Amino acid sequence: MSKPKMATEKSASRVLMLLSQLERLNEDHKVSDNDAIRQITGKILHLLQTQEKTRKEVTSKGAGGMEVILSSLENTQDLQTTLNILAILNELLTVGGGRRTGMFVSKGGTAILLQLLVSSSKDPPANEELMLHIHTLLVKVGPKDRKFGVKARLNGVLNVTLNLVKHNLQNHKLLLPCLQVLRVYSGNLVNAVSLGKSGALEIMFEIIGPFSKKSTTLMKVALDTLAALLKSGMNARRAVDRGYLPTLLTIYQDWHRNDTRHRHVVVRKSILGCIKNLTNIKLGRKAFIDANGMRILYNTSTECLSVRTLDPLVNTSSLIMRKCFPKNRLPLPTIKSVFHHPLPHIPAGGPVAQLYNQPPGVDDVVDESDENEATEVDTENDTEYEEDETGHKTQNDDDIETDIKKLQPIQVNTRPFDELRAYEYFCREFSELFEEDDFESPGSVIPPSSVNSELHRPIIIPTTPSSLGPQNRRALREDLLTPKSDESPLELDSISISKRPEDTADPDLVCSLGRLVVDGGVDGSQEEGGEQAVLEVPDTAALLPLHDPDLYLEMVKSTRSVPAYTEVAYPDYFGHVALNLREPILERVYGVQRTKIFQDIERLIHSSDILDKVVYDLDNQSCPVIDNGESLKFNSKFESGNLRKAIQVRKFEYDLILNSDINSNHYHQWFYFEVGNMRPGVRYRFNIINCEKSNSQFNYGMQVLMYSVQDAINGSPHWVRTGSDICYYKNHFSRSSIAAGGQKGKSYFTMTFTVTFQHKDDVCYFAYHYPYTYSMLKMHLQKLSALRTAQIYYRQDDLCETLGGNSCPLLTITAMPESSSNDHISQFRSRPVVFLSARVHPGETNSSWVMKGTLEFLMSCSPQAQSLRGSYIFKIIPMLNPDGVINGNHRCSLSGEDLNRQWQSPNAELHPTIYHAKSLLQYLRATGRTPLVFCDYHGHSRKKNVFMYGCSIKETVWQTNVNTSTCDLQEDLGYRTLPKLLSQMAPVFSLSSCSFVVERSKESTARVVVWREIGVQRSYTMESTLCGCDQGKYKGLQIGTSELEEMGAQFCLALLRLRRFTSPLELHNHNSHLLDTENELIDTRSMPNITSPTTYVLEEDEPAFLEEVDYSAESNDENDPDLEPDLQDNLALLDPSSDSEFSPNTHLTETEPGSL
């Protein structure tokens, strides 16, 4: 053995030879061979220490080396042999340990080691070298053995190691590996509890202490062990009782002060890790506040901010502070909508019934008690508020429909044909007798919303006064904003509007605006104002052929809102011209969220700086209009407006609260409000504090929209993407369980943005997305109807009246028959039907802009439009939810329900538009005119680009991995054609985001019901981003109305191409290059990603945050994104699937023994 320079080949054979000798000795069990075994193991050890390659020899496949070594370890009673073998193992597992450690574990090495530990500790004092070897090995093995925690406990070694720690506090050589093993033990929650009972916490506090440059490794391991122990609620309570929280804060401050060169950031982070786990329990949070923890962490963090390497400390501190920040009550009397609309009847069940059955006097803003900590579960990924068609909340595969029966067409005829026959009225084109005269004035046009045309409410136009001179402003302002009963507001009819002469482009806006006079016979204004006002309207007519301010006001008169709005917002009145400018998706500035959160925390630290001045409040009509020039003025009392309350927090910072959908207590997302009385050049921060969704495109570069009235008058009537420092994060306002669908302990989210206004005395509007009101739709339809030519068949009917008394327009557009000849009439009537709808969700205004693009294309005189009209009969419901749109709802109709979840059994009274739309579709099917295509336009707040959801049995079944005999399923792949065409033609369209999976949660959406019940194979939801594109021509840009309208037009072009694939007649008539068959086009090989379920696509959609966005500030949140990487590895290795006691994804405190 003393020939270290032996040739490699010989040494290789030598170690194997030694191993086989050892094996033979093992088999013989001869005690007398102790010496021999000792010698052989010694030789092997020497070879390993001197010959690099012997390690490979021993553990190579088939060598059986590990088995022999382990078997020797198990059998030997000899201390020196044991030490030799442990040293051999340490050698083997040191380098390239991953695979060899795995081998060690798989051969049962862990149990042998643990048994050895138990047996050698029976006769104290234990051999130190032995203990050192065993623990050094356990440190390597523990994290690789999924069941290590359980094995350790069952073998009874927890206290062996703990006692070693206790008795060797000064013996750092042995202490360190023992602590490291203890840390691994503590990763198992049951072990943590057991160790806590045995005094582990107290021992850790004997090791950790004030700043010292010595033994920082030991300090770190002790802290990490402590942090692991404190994951148990029971241990955390014990630690709080013993006053350890203030101790930890003191230690943290000490390290913060003394570690001036930041050499020991990891130790400092570990101290915070302990505090973080302690504050998972309510008692801990209280102790933190009592110990002045907020101020301590705030101050230390502030001092760390400038050093980027200290970010982990700042982030963890921020997380702890957010968690401990006392939960605030949303400053509202109730979370129910300010506005109420009585329903004809209350639905039997569901959220609306709940809302109505809520006993009076119940405080729905906060929960009466938040004592029940155990039920505080963070369920950001549940299904409570599902967004759009995406199901981003339904992120599990459970949502995919697995019941084949539910994926197959059904013939549900809820209404007998005799009843459906009434819908013949909406399909008069099929029965009309076309006389020669008809070709002059086709169709019969019903004026829009004839229902309420007798309505004569006084309408106030543009609410701004600030553009008037200072003297006039006040008088007019009072008239406009606070019409008193004895002083009738300005009547629309009495206002004359004159276009601004082109030569008066005066840059001094205040001056030029001073000439604004309201001309008319309203007594009050004339007396006080005493001047003639000429409202200068930007001349948008040339740019906006469908816009006409006069007509808009006309339309507003017949629009019925629940709050009976009398004011009109400037942007809707002036019109919006698409910006001829690229608006890039904002790059997220590093640390913006952190900065905002720190500013929020300062509210607590420097509470005397907080103004807390309510400046706008719909709940309190007598809310004083403060006019000291120090506060902004807000207003949202106009169509589609949504802002419930504004509170001035600091001089230039406002908290804003959105109103719930009517007959609901949530769905806060859409906003549209006016701001005046601003100072130019000052950065104003706005916080919408009652957002509910767990994430938002505002975190991914989306900006809010702003419209400046002064800019508009100056010739720039644009909605512009604006705002900096935008981010979206969980805040400290608590959400009641009523608001959170029964879940306790949830918070709201803040969407914050900062704006600098350009003009003094401007009036600006902010909106979630480009507003598109119901009155605007009516105006556009009237303008469109005027575009009819002798070739266009255009008819507008009222499908029904809504709950709010508004009409729901239904359009029929096609080409007039070329003549009244039988052939032409027959071609006319054999055109397939295309059924389109939009805006079932009021907050998705982008869908209206896409629809506008479609409608304009359909009414245009281009050859393609002519060809398209000649190919199809279009049935279009451009706004399925007028009431929701008018009243500024985000999601629901006046019934407080999501209309796109009512298609299975719509109620004629509560959901009239859905009821009649579905009946019309049923009528079409019953008369053999089942639409070729159905498409419902939506907006998507979480994804980029435009894409479609469709329905496919096969793709759904594939997703479920259910071994159904899918080969039996026959399915025409035609549903893929339209999306494929769109991806070729429309730059905003992304094929890879499309999905054709049918989810259970979507079974009552238009798409699924029209597919299943009406039998429309090409039944789609088309989702348009609210944010922008990450592919195609507009990659990196935020989306604007022109891109949305372009999308609507391209949808038409795609339909035109679809016609070639679906019409055998045309196929034969076309050239060979058009003969690529539909199947060729939809070649599945070119659509690799298309089978992804919506949920899967979503996860990949978003880029990672620059800084980790932390949503774990919710109390008792165990799913900790901030977990250190190394510990996280350990957790991953301690695989929950193999160790039922340990699962990082479940609520550990709930499984803790004795804690219930």
Ligand SMILES: [Zn+2]
């Ligand atoms: Zn939608």
